[in-house]
Amino acid sequence: MEQLIEQLKSQIIEALNFEDMTPADIDADAPLFGEGLGLDSIDALELIMLLDREYGIKLSDPKSGKAIFQSVRTMAEYIQSNRTK
Amino acid sequence: MRVTHQIEISPTSVVLDGQTxxxxxxxxxxxxxxxxxxxxxxxxxxxxxxxSRLGFVAAEILLKETKVDAVILANRSASIKNDNDYLATISEGRYYPSPALFVYTLPNIVTGEIAIRRHVQGETSFYVLDKPDDLDPIIRATMSNDLQSSNLQTVLAGWVECSEPNRFNAKLQIIWNN
Structure with a gap:
């Protein structure tokens, strides 16, 4: 799980163009939206694309997003249970 | 109208009020x-x-000491460089259209980025023109418009062009309405 979290942090930094940031700067348990990384709605779309592109996960239920994208750790847990590649 | 400050940016040089x-x-x-x-x-x-990066940094350097009422920009190639980047995300058998690139597939986004950062609440407009000189009559008309002139004292105006990676130029001015 920890390896997946670190990989996911790097993928998020690349997908969202956080050029000043390293994986160590991201707290795996911090909120992704609002506080913490302070992501916005366009970033949310990029994360949905990232799950599809890198892990073959298509989110069909919009309501599930709130729980999945709570933090990097909740994203990683969802990926581990649902990845198709 | 009088120009009080000016910045010019090319891929190899930055000139602010005549100083490199x-x-x-x-x-x-x-x-x-x-x-x-x-x-x-x-x-x-x-x-x-x-x-947007080009227009944004040019505006930031120029507006350190000045607040403007409006932003009027123009170029020749609209948002073609980013349009091509976006197209690349849906080409060659892939289909992962990037939302982050999509939001910049309009040239006037740069005026919005500047206005948000600098709290400009007046007019923001972007024109696609043949050459920089074509913007002059538009600026004059905007600043002499009776409906706007009472509130429109200072304008950030100019040319921001980017047609390919590493190929761009900008010339922005702060123009006063007296």
Whole structure:
């Protein structure tokens, strides 16, 4: 799980163009939206694309997003249970 | 109308009010260098396309001491560089259209980025024109409009062009309405 979290942090930094940031700067348990990384709605779309592109996960239920994208750790847990590649 | 400040940026040079600003990097990397030197506190810069980065850093350097009422910009190639980047995300058998690139597939986004950062609540407009001189009558007409002139004292206006990676130029001015 920890390896997946670190990989996911790097993928998020690349997908969202956080050029000043390293994986160590991201707290795996911090909120992704609002506080913490302070992501916005366009970033949310990029994360949905990232799950599809890198892990073959298509989110069909919009309501599930709130729980999945709570933090990097909740994203990683969802990926581990649902990845198709 | 009178011009009080002016900045010109090309991939290899920056000239502010006639004085050359020494930069180490060239092209797209130079815009990042300017951001790190003059701005630093606006991470959204890194999400912007090159056209917006160009207009944004030029405006930030120019507007350190001045507040403007309106932003009027123009160029020849609209948002073609970013349009091509976006097209690449849905080409060659892939289909992962990037939302982050999609939001910059309009040239007027750069005026919005500047207005948000600098709290400009007056007119923001972007024109696609053949050459920079074609913007002059538009600026004059806007600033002499009776309906606007009472509130429109200062305008950030000029040319911001980016047609290909590492190929861009900007000339922005602060213009006063007296």
């Amino acid at each position: 600003i020494v930069v180490e990097a060239v092209g797209d990397a130079m815009l990042v260098e300017l951001y790190r030197r003059y701005v630093c506190d606006y991470p959204k810069f890194f999400k912007m396309d090159t056209l």
